[in-house]
Amino acid sequence: MSALLAFISARGKMRGFKGKMVKESNPSVRLVVFDWAGTVVDFGCQGPAKAFVDGFAQVGVPVTMEEARGPMGLAKKEHIRQMLSMHSISSRWNEMKGRGWTESDVDEIYRWVTPMQIEAAGRLGRPIDGVLECVEYLRRRGVKIAGTTGYFQEAADAARAEAASFGYRPDVSVCADEVPAGRPAPWMLFRVMEKTGCYPATRVIKIGDTKADIEEGLNAGAFSVGIIDSSNAMGLSTESFQSLEPEVLEEKRNHIQNDFLRSGAHATIRNLAELPGLLEHDYPRWLESMTR
Numbered sequence: 001m002s003a004l005l006a007f008i009s010a011r012g013k014m015r016g017f018k019g020k021m022v023k024e025s026n027p028s029v030r031l032v033v034f035d036w037a038g039t040v041v042d043f044g045c046q047g048p049a050k051a052f053v054d055g056f057a058q059v060g061v062p063v064t065m066e067e068a069r070g071p072m073g074l075a076k077k078e079h080i081r082q083m084l085s086m087h088s089i090s091s092r093w094n095e096m097k098g099r100g101w102t103e104s105d106v107d108e109i110y111r112w113v114t115p116m117q118i119e120a121a122g123r124l125g126r127p128i129d130g131v132l133e134c135v136e137y138l139r140r141r142g143v144k145i146a147g148t149t150g151y152f153q154e155a156a157d158a159a160r161a162e163a164a165s166f167g168y169r170p171d172v173s174v175c176a177d178e179v180p181a182g183r184p185a186p187w188m189l190f191r192v193m194e195k196t197g198c199y200p201a202t203r204v205i206k207i208g209d210t211k212a213d214i215e216e217g218l219n220a221g222a223f224s225v226g227i228i229d230s231s232n233a234m235g236l237s238t239e240s241f242q243s244l245e246p247e248v249l250e251e252k253r254n255h256i257q258n259d260f261l262r263s264g265a266h267a268t269i270r271n272l273a274e275l276p277g278l279l280e281h282d283y284p285r286w287l288e289s290m291t292r
């Protein structure tokens, strides 16, 4: 490349010239992968949490919503194991049952939880406000869209069908039981990359609402982003969220953001309306640092 061409190319990258350079430098993302509950549907991730509370109640060991939310994002059976392994729940279990929990208890709770998860996934499958606009924004830029989820197949199908009826149709969606292991393993992300033909992983943005989501993105080598307002950690319905006092809202947002960043998130957004800014600023800077 001549010195002049190199100079023009560098300026193009810096200033985001219209035309070819803009396409090349901004945005260079090829695929955005969204988690489902707590990210694009089910504001506050109400469905899965409530199903775990009700499932544990069926076997005679009460758990709180906060305990149920702890391992959110993992495949559902693994989620049950992680809950049973929590100190608070395992001692409650021992006290009430007179013995420790076993793998057959995991199976029994899973049997109770399964139909509840399917019902909730369908009932709460309507896209969160701003999702459809965000998808349209990405599609206009030629970015592909995919989904990954800790839901098992039937619950994922229920969410997918309901979301599709409102117009949210990712190009590809993969659930935890379609791969050897769910989050934090990167297999679901690799599968959607394969199915959409998008690579390398640095051209993929993963957006999710839990620590497990962030780790999935990191383990795949993608740009990993935490979404705050609709998250499992915020844990509020749209109405309760909207009625928060500004200072309380700010404090909660800061707390959740710090947790995401501690988990290694490359960036956080409050909601999907902030995605364009992320694509304009944070992501290109990260990509440049990765390819330098």
Ligand SMILES: [Mg+2]
Residues within 6 Å of the ligand: 035, 036, 037, 038, 039, 045, 073, 208, 209, 210, 232
């Ligand atoms: Mg989620």
